[in-house]
Amino acid sequence: MKKKIISYERFDLFSRDDYKLEHVEQEAGRNFESLDKWLYLGADILDKNFAKIGMTMGDLASRSYSSTRPSYYLFCAFKFKHNISMQDVKRVENDVLLRIDCLHRNVDASSKRMIHYESGQLSECFYPVDFFDFYKDVHFEIYDRHRDSFVICGYENEFGMDDGEFVDCIFNSHQKNLHNEYIKIILQYN
Template sequence: MRKDKTIIEDIETFDDYKMESVWERTKLDMESTEGWLYLGADANNLTFAKVGLTMGDLSSRSYSSGNPNYYLFCAFKCRHDLSISELKSVESDILALLEDRYRYSDGTTKRKRFHESKSISECFYDVDFIDFFQTLHYEIYENHRRCFVLSCMDDGFGGTDGEFIDCLFSSTINDHHFYRKMIIQY
């Protein structure tokens, strides 16, 4: 999965320094191809989810040498000016929130550990993937939206239906609009 470089044309700010500042930040956020919190999936296991972070291009996270069925379902766009330590803190917080929510009936977590090292992974098993996707977006939106780029959904009549964290979906997913409607916040 790759985000093509977007060039946003300048707008007239009428020498308003506040408007100029907001516009420059928005432009840099929208043109950036780096800084993503992503949700990985398994084409053959609809109960698997992986949450990860990359400061670089998404294409390096689009595959797994150990699992040919792995792909990036979507990636949420981070603000262009966040430091790696800020993003790691956001990722850690979101993974902890998800770990608390996704548990077996006996209370053990659905977040897995690495076999040999026993360190905690970014992978969850036995989850409802669509619920996981919606919960991930909700946690980002409610607790960390200041670190991400927001987008609005056009209602077709010159207004908006709501907003969501700007996200890029895998090219293997045909109806991106369908999934965006699942995460829209009113």
């Protein structure tokens, strides 16, 4: 999964004498063009009950495959703001993992978060989960608790009207015809 480089179109709506507005526009452009800080949600095309949360400060393509699980792919990746530190990216990832772990429990209240067989360490993988409920919960935790660390986008419906907002994300290219449907699932309304 790779995001295409798209340039931010700068507008001359504001007087260049207003340094605060110019700074806001420059930050918006940097966030829009940023391609290297993501919190991603992985899935398995053969097992709809599997999910993985991870982060990367580099190329998403390196996170989109697994030699041990060939059916694994990146379902989506949520874009951090361009100027977030590595320490804050890790802090956000850990918080989201902990909160999602509390939400997705087995009937006996045990965790659905998987444990690495050999080391006994907690993994970033969850099983069994309802993937789309999991996706909505991950988005909500990011949107509700960490929105200042992520790029937030508005969504226009087919009539050109504002229809809510969501954390800027990209989806796997193999499901292009479903991207708008996936966004509608996570829209937050003001």
